[in-house]
Amino acid sequence: MTTNSEMLIKGKKVTGQAATFDVLNPATEEVVASCHAATEAQLNGAISAAQDAFTSWQYTSDEDRKAMLHQIADKIEANAAELAEIVVHEQGKPMFLAQAEVGGAVAWTRYAAELDIPVEVIEDTDTKRIEVQHKPLGVVGSITPWNWPLMIAIWHIAPALRAGNTVVCKPSELTPLNTLRLIELMNEVLPAGVVNVVLGGGEIGGAMSEHQGINKIIFTGSTPTGQKIMRSAASNLKRLTLELGGNDAGIILPDSNIDAIAEGIFQTAFLNMGQTCAALKRLYVHDSQYDEVCQKLAAISEAQIVGHGLHEGTTFGPVQNRMQLNKVIDLVEDAKQNGAKVLCGGAKPEGAGYFFPPTIIAEVTNGMRIVDEEQFGPVLPVIRYSDVDQAVEMANSCSVGLGGSVWSADVAKAQQVAQKLECGTAWVNGHAEVLPHAPFGGCKMSGFGVEFGQAGLLGYTQPQTININK
Known part of the structure; x- marks a missing residue:
């Protein structure tokens, strides 16, 4: 070329x-x-x-x-x-x-x-x-x-x-x-x-x-x-x-139909291999649905075809540069050392290129680097919560505030929760949707x-x- x-x-x-x-x-x-x-x-x-x-x-x-x-x-x-x-x-x-x-x-x-x-x-x-x-x-x-x-x-x-x-x-x-x-x-x-x-x-x-x-x-x-x-x-x-920078939180309310939203969660978290400012970067899930969400997201992740962007069938490309790849690897290794469970991905494959497969990390909490720091790459930490107020508090306990989302079968209830998020854009049953006619910007840092x-x-x-x- x-x-x-x-x-x-x-x-x-x-x-x-x-x-x-x-x-x-x-x-x-x-x-x-x-x-x-x-x-x-x-x-x-x-x-x-x-x-x-x-x-x-x-x-x-x-x-x-x-x-x-x-x-x-x-x-x-x-x-x-x-x-x-x-x-x-x-x-x-x-x-x-x-x-x-x-x-x-x-x-x-x-x-x-x-x-x-x-x-x-x-x-x-x-x-x-x-x-x-x-x-x-x-x-x-x-x-x-x-x-x-x-x-x-x-x-x-x-x-x-x-x-x-x-x-x-x-x-x-x-x-x-x-x-x-x-x-x-x-x-x-x-x-x-x-x-x-x-x-x-x-x-x-x-x-x-x-x-x-x-x-x-x-x-x-x-x-x-x-x-x-x-x-x-x-x-x-x-x-x-x-x-x-952002470190966007998504909250799944316990009335959600997981089958209906799992693909949307995945796509908005891993948009552009997670290298999107307003991508979903932390996912908070109620105890009652935690295992189901983790399993479905891991299954979608494992179905991706990681490869060169010009190769037929590729659905998932590389991280853009070596520095960012090293940051992703460092955060994943830190999570492992602190007791997190890597459900899929989690390691760079052999060979040339800055490839890193889509990675779902479970059993993580606020206070771990993988949750507190913006990974800006193909990794999604999934955090448990027991009540919605606790989830909102964890979502807001962050110095940045670009975007956030609430997922629920009850749109009115989801909107009430979304309005409590400290971020420039709050989505309901979606994330990372940036439109030319809707103002977009951040708050806090x-x-x-x-x-x-x-x-x-x-x-x-x-x-x-x-x-x-x-």
């Missing part, structure tokens, strides 16, 4: 002048591409290009921005097969999931295109009119992770453009290739400099966070990195949207600000009150 590894600044391909880094295929550990990181001078050039483009882009009409976003969606659609293959090679997920990621990117772009920016009229009398308008912020810095590299780039960039901002994007150095291709496609539609992409690791992300020429940072990733960004952003009081819907769009704007004396 041949891939572009050059950055795009002011509409032109640019080779980074800093250190070279390799992009690996996590299924084979082979090099997919070698890339050059940006220097600080090149980052400055990208930000200057975005600033220059903003002087005119901010005044483009709603109709023109909508039309261009739909043209970008057309470009993604026309290149869907190529983009999905790149995702599989650098991220590792099975092809059907990569295709879903590309399809989601198209749908999100079209949804963002059709969003309207409201004008709120506060007063309109014979002598006075007061209205609130929403103006673009300027240059938006987008820093994206390696788990859903194409989708999250669209989540960041499309609403930024719709609101009239320009963008400098830095993808994860582990999965930069599909983002490079995406920005290349965008530049076939947009004026030069409206969207730029630079490559590099934490040093470039840190420089973006501190840079006086960036007016907003949107970041998806770990809580410690989000804290660093927040400290750096104080330099010019950048606006921030931080979607940080899972960050602040929301993405999606009109609330997400307005996060890319500055309100301005216009007070008119007639």
Whole structure:
């Protein structure tokens, strides 16, 4: 597979002048591409290009921005097969999931295109009119992770453009290739400099966070990195949207039909091999159903076909990188040493690739690392509880609060319990369902600000009150 590894600044391909880094295929550990990181001078050039483009882009009409976003969606659609293959090679997920990621990117772009920016009229009398308008912020810095590299780039960039901002994007150095291709496609539609992409690791992300020429940072990733960004952003009081780590709890109420929900539990816990911020990561089950739930989840896990994402029949791919794989292995070994029971999986298979089978761990409690720490991988700990208040207390005894869920045959009762969860999104009889029209964000140490819907769009704007004396 041949891939572009050059950055795009002011509409032109640019080779980074800093250190070279390799992009690996996590299924084979082979090099997919070698890339050059940006220097600080090149980052400055990208930000200057975005600033220059903003002087005119901010005044483009709603109709023109909508039309261009739909043209970008057309470009993604026309290149869907190529983009999905790149995702599989650098991220590792099975092809059907990569295709879903590309399809989601198209749908999100079209949804963002059709969003309207409201004008709120506060007063309109014979002598006075007061209205609130929403103006673009300027240059938006987008820093994206390696788990859903194409989708999250669209989540960041499309609403930024719709609101009239320009963008400098830095993808994860582990999965930069599909983002490079995406920005290349965008530049076939947009004026030069409206969207730029630079490559590099934490040093470039840190420089973006501190840079006086960036007016907003949107970041998806770990809580410690989000804290660093927040400290750096104080330099010019950048606006921030931080979607940080989660350790989502699910609670199965004792009236649940386990046969009806077991597959849903599995799929939302192991979505993208568990490498999803809002995946179900801790499952609380009543004593009366504990053994049944564990057995059914183990059976579904053992039916998965673990392998290369391009191989026919594969349902479960590798962990994306060696560091994350080692963290998963460490947490599982710690659980074993503390008396947990591994019902299935639990060990890396022989051979190349960062594979780890879906793993169900029973007889665990709050206080064990496997429960208290976000594993961000293919492992689900299942915890017993004896009454619902106890389950809610255990679910909430966590420093993060991205998502949570309650599963029950009684929807009204489940909603009552769900409202007690300390998280940004609470699902009933589902989990990890992120939708373009529903605001999504975290509380506590899972960050602040929301993405999606009109609330997400307005996060890319500055309100301005216009007070008119007639």
